[in-house]
Amino acid sequence: MTLAEQILAAHAGRATVAPGELINVRVDVVLANDITAPIAIKEFERIGVKKVFDPQRVVMVPDHFTPNKDIASAEQAKLMREFALEQGLVYFEIGQMGIEHVLLPEQGLVLPGDVVIGADSHTCTYGALGAFATGMGSTDIASAMACGEIWMKVPATLKFVYHGRLSRWVNGKDLILHTIGDIGVDGALYSAMEFTGEAIDALTVDSRLSLANMAIEAGAKAGLFEVDAKILDYIRPRARRPFKVYSNDGLSGCAGIKEYDASKIEPQVAFPHLPSNTRGISQVGDIPIDQVIIGSCTNGRMEDLRIAAAILRGRKINPRIRCIVIPGSQEVYLESLKEGLMEIFVGAGAAVSTPTCGPCLGGHMGILAAGERCVATTNRNFVGRMGSSKSEVYLSGPAVAAASAVLGRIAGPDEIS
Amino acid sequence: MKFIGRVHKFGVNVDTDVIIPARYLNTSDPGELAKHCMEDIDKDFAGRVEKGDIIVAGTNFGCGSSREHAPLAIKAAGVSCVVAATFARIFFRNAINIGLPILECPEAVAEIEAGDELEIDLASGSVRNMTTRKDFHAKPYPEFMMELVSVGGLIEHTKRKIEKGACE
Numbered sequence: 001m002t003l004a005e006q007i008l009a010a011h012a013g014r015a016t017v018a019p020g021e022l023i024n025v026r027v028d029v030v031l032a033n034d035i036t037a038p039i040a041i042k043e044f045e046r047i048g049v050k051k052v053f054d055p056q057r058v059v060m061v062p063d064h065f066t067p068n069k070d071i072a073s074a075e076q077a078k079l080m081r082e083f084a085l086e087q088g089l090v091y092f093e094i095g096q097m098g099i100e101h102v103l104l105p106e107q108g109l110v111l112p113g114d115v116v117i118g119a120d121s122h123t124c125t126y127g128a129l130g131a132f133a134t135g136m137g138s139t140d141i142a143s144a145m146a147c148g149e150i151w152m153k154v155p156a157t158l159k160f161v162y163h164g165r166l167s168r169w170v171n172g173k174d175l176i177l178h179t180i181g182d183i184g185v186d187g188a189l190y191s192a193m194e195f196t197g198e199a200i201d202a203l204t205v206d207s208r209l210s211l212a213n214m215a216i217e218a219g220a221k222a223g224l225f226e227v228d229a230k231i232l233d234y235i236r237p238r239a240r241r242p243f244k245v246y247s248n249d250g251l252s253g254c255a256g257i258k259e260y261d262a263s264k265i266e267p268q269v270a271f272p273h274l275p276s277n278t279r280g281i282s283q284v285g286d287i288p289i290d291q292v293i294i295g296s297c298t299n300g301r302m303e304d305l306r307i308a309a310a311i312l313r314g315r316k317i318n319p320r321i322r323c324i325v326i327p328g329s330q331e332v333y334l335e336s337l338k339e340g341l342m343e344i345f346v347g348a349g350a351a352v353s354t355p356t357c358g359p360c361l362g363g364h365m366g367i368l369a370a371g372e373r374c375v376a377t378t379n380r381n382f383v384g385r386m387g388s389s390k391s392e393v394y395l396s397g398p399a400v401a402a403a404s405a406v407l408g409r410i411a412g413p414d415e416i417s
Numbered sequence: 418m419k420f421i422g423r424v425h426k427f428g429v430n431v432d433t434d435v436i437i438p439a440r441y442l443n444t445s446d447p448g449e450l451a452k453h454c455m456e457d458i459d460k461d462f463a464g465r466v467e468k469g470d471i472i473v474a475g476t477n478f479g480c481g482s483s484r485e486h487a488p489l490a491i492k493a494a495g496v497s498c499v500v501a502a503t504f505a506r507i508f509f510r511n512a513i514n515i516g517l518p519i520l521e522c523p524e525a526v527a528e529i530e531a532g533d534e535l536e537i538d539l540a541s542g543s544v545r546n547m548t549t550r551k552d553f554h555a556k557p558y559p560e561f562m563m564e565l566v567s568v569g570g571l572i573e574h575t576k577r578k579i580e581k582g583a584c585e
Contacts, residue, residue, distance in 0.1 A: 022561050039445045039485055046572050049579060065443060072443035121483040121507060137485035137511035143575040147584035151561065185430055186477040190506050219477060221506055274430060361439040361482070380481060382434040384457040389438075 002157035002253045003224045004192035006246045007132040011115045019156035019255065026149050027057070028114035028131075033100055033357075034062040034073070036119030036138045037080040043142035053148035055088040059109060061100040062093075064357045069364035098329025098355045101125040101213060101297035106331055108238025112227045112245050117144055122297050122379065124215045128208035129235065130227035130245060132192075135216060155192040155221045156255035162199035164263035169307075169413045172207030173299055173377070173397035175199070175260075176214040177268035181278030183258065189219035191255070194248065196226065199262035205234045206303035210397075213298045214379050217275040267412055269375075270395035273383045281400060281412035291374040292323040292405040293386075294398055295353075296360045299377035300328025302335055304398040309341040311402035311413055317349040318408035324366045326353045350405070362386050368393075375404040418518065418539040420497040421547075422469040425462065426531040427455075429475035433508065436479065436487040445486060447493035454490040468495035471537065473529045475501065479508025488512040498537050500544060500555070502526045513562055514571040520544065525553035539566075 001009065005017050012023040030052075032040050037060050044052075052058045060080050065073035084091035092103060101122050104110045112130035116123060119141040126133035136150070144150045160179060175195075180187070193215045195208075203211070208225055215223025225231070227245045235243070266280040294300075294308050305327060317323045325345045327333040333355065336342050345352050359366030360378040368374055368391035376386065381393035396404070399413040406416055435457045437450050444450070455462035472491065478501035479487060488511045491499065499512070502523035512519045518539050525544045529535065533548040542555035558566065568574050578584050 022559060035439075035442045036483065036485070039489075042445075043572050047575050047579065070443060076443060076445075119483055119485075121481065123483075135483040135507050137483055137507060137514060139485060139514040139571050140510060143571050146575055147578065149584065185480055186503065186505070189477065189503065219480060219505060361434075361442075363439060380432075380434065382432045382481060384438050385434050387440075389457040 001249065002192065003194055003226065003246055003248045004132055004155060004157050004222055005253060007113055007115060008152065008154055017154045019154050021154045023152055023154060024149050025115055025152050027117050027144050029057050029059060029110055029116040030141055030144045031059045031100060031104070031116065031118030031120065031123060032138070032141050033064050033120055034066055034077045034080055035064045036141065038076045039138035040119055040141040040145065041079060041083045043139045044145050047142065047146045049146045052087050052089065052145045056090060058145055059090040059104065060084045061097055061103060063097055063099050063355065064361065065363045066356055067094050067354065096330060098331070099297045099300055099357055102300050102328030102332065105129060105209060106329055108240055111235060111239050111241070111243035112231065113243050117141065117150055121216045122213050124220065124223050125209055125213040125297060127215065127222050127224040128205065128212040129231055130225060132222050132224065134222050155190055157192045157194050157253060158188055158256045158258070159194045159196065159254045161257065161259045162197040162262040163259065164199060164261050166199050166202060166262050167266060169267050169399040170265055171397055172203050172211035174265055174268045175262065176211045177270050177275065177278045177395065178260070178265050180214065180218050180276045181268070183218055185217060185274055185276045186219040188215065191220050193218065193220045193223040195223065200225065201228065204303055205230055206301040209301065210298050214275065217379060267397060267400050269400060269410060270381055272381050272392040272394065275379065275381060275395060284410050287373065287410045289321065289375050289404055289409060290372040291366060291368065292321060292401050293326070293359050293366055293374060293376040293378060294401050295326025295328060296357065296378040297328065298379045299398050300326055300332065302332055304377060305332065305336050305341050307398040308402040309344045311399060311416065312348040312406070313344050315348055315406050315416070317405045321405050321408050322366070323350040323405040324353060324359065325350045326358065327355055329355050359386055375401050375410055377401050420469060420471065420537045422471040422497050422535060423467070424471050424473050424529055424531055424533045424535060425466065426529065427458070427472065427474040430477045430480055431474050432481035433479055433484050433487040434481055437484065437490040442484060442486055447489045450486050450490035451493035454494040463494060466494050466496065469497045470495060471535050472496050472499045473526055474499070475526060476503045478504050480505035483507045485511045485515060488515050488517045492517045500525055513565055516570045520555035522553050522555035525555070
């Protein structure tokens with residue numbers, strides 16, 4: 001069985017499962033945020049049970065429209081807060097919270113071998129830690145909050161192998177953008193993607209989280225990595241409950257395989273209005289921009305901020321550009337302060353925000369006007385995603401984003417260093 | 418369940434950000450969401466759509482975010498059914514869970530135009546284009562999903578499971 005099948009079988013109390021089977025799966029962690037929790041809570045109350053199945057396994061994070069952007073958002077955050085406190089859930093208030101998919105791994109709440117479901121499509125991020133993690137809607141979350149289990153169709157596994165060594169400035173974000181560019185936004189529809197190969201082994205934990213984060217942009221149900229020493233070093237000091245590490249059986253049970261020469265992949269940019277509309281940075285041309293966002297559940301971790309700071313150190317952001325840096329969590333914020341990264345960002349002329357999903361989904365903290373263009377280290381560039389339906393979002397990793405902020409047009413890091 | 422309605426046709430990869438832009442997600446009131454349904458790709462949709470109308474679209478309908486507000490907005494706008502070549506998986510679950518009928522039928526999508534009148538029988542999966550007199554057959558739901566739909570969605574299903582003591 002593949003990694004996904006082994007984890008699902010174990011959580012369904014079965015010896016084996018096969019792709020296409022409908023099974024009932026025990027869940028280790030259930031997640032919701034300030035946008036999806038209000039519906040989940042209303043639906044949970046309709047079920048008629050008084051308590052969630054296990055308050056220590058239900059996590060709620062106010063991260064999308066927070067700190068509250070308007071009265072209606074404040075009402076949604078309040079509804080979630082009151083439910084979370086009353087039920088004794090795992091809850092992070094403003095000042096302790098982070099962007100959910102940065103925060104949960106950091107807090108040791110999601111572990112290898114887990115089944116995690118979240119009312120947020122980027123829940124697939126935790127596949128980097130060897131968990132089967134997938135996004136669902138609020139009603140699914142309500143049902144799982146009541147029962148601690150959920151129905152699933154076992155996905156077929158598609159394997160993605162990255163050979164060779166990565167070039168400088170290329171990391172997990174570029175690999176996944178390149179892959180989505182190759183297979184399309186439904187290239188892995190209903191599937192579990194499994195990422196492997198020499199170039200994957202070389203990726204840091206942060207970079208693997210960035211990569212797994214965007215499996216959903218290829219239509220995948222989950223995106224998994226095998227657990228290695230780097231992951232165990234990351235997990236061990238954080239974990240407060242036992243976990244199980246699954247190994248893949250090579251190619252057995254795999255429905256398809258894609259191979260890439262990672263050494264040939266350059267920093268990537270996804271043009272509007274699909275994450276699959278990718279080009280290598282050398283093929284971008286001269287595209288002036290108005291805004292740069294560095295952050296999000298895709299690229300708001302220490303590695304991302306370090307890369308951005310390495311490029312911005314001793315340089316100034318183009319005076320026509322609004323560059324907004326959003327650390328993914330309070331831990332990332334604090335560590336960035338200690339390392340002097342914040343001084344670099346502010347010194348270069350960037351605005352620094354408290355953790356929030358904010359502009360990524362067009363919520364607040366950097367909305368675009370008609371005709372404006374933004375380079376963002378976020379995960380979606382659909383029509384109207386960051387504001388006006390006549391604005392444009394170009395997706396990239398932090399190196400391209402920082403270089404673009406300096407030059408005022410989409411640019412690769414080699415153009416300024 | 419049978420539906421008769423006029424077609425609104427959309428292309429491939431209709432994402433949840435255009436079905437209901439995030440700027441309106443500070444509420445989960447279906448009526449409020451319906452006012453902005455499809456706004457960013459079809460500005461007049463909410464004003465034009467009539468009760469019972471049917472959305473027909475290409476592959477990967479509902480891709481992107483997990484927001485259940487997307488099928489809620491479509492349902493509250495009065496749409497009786499969505500026929501697409503394929504659906505993104507989270508949207509598929511959400512639609513079934515909240516009771517928005519959906520059918521996968523690539524053959525029908527290729528042959529149906531905006532403004533055509535369709536007659537759909539959910540149980541048999543039959544899609545009849547009354548304008549062109551052509552018949553199509555959608556993939557039937559798996560048994561478990563038909564059960565979910567017939568009891569009225571996931572919440573009802575969960576209630577029954579709890580009553581039976583099938584969940585701790």
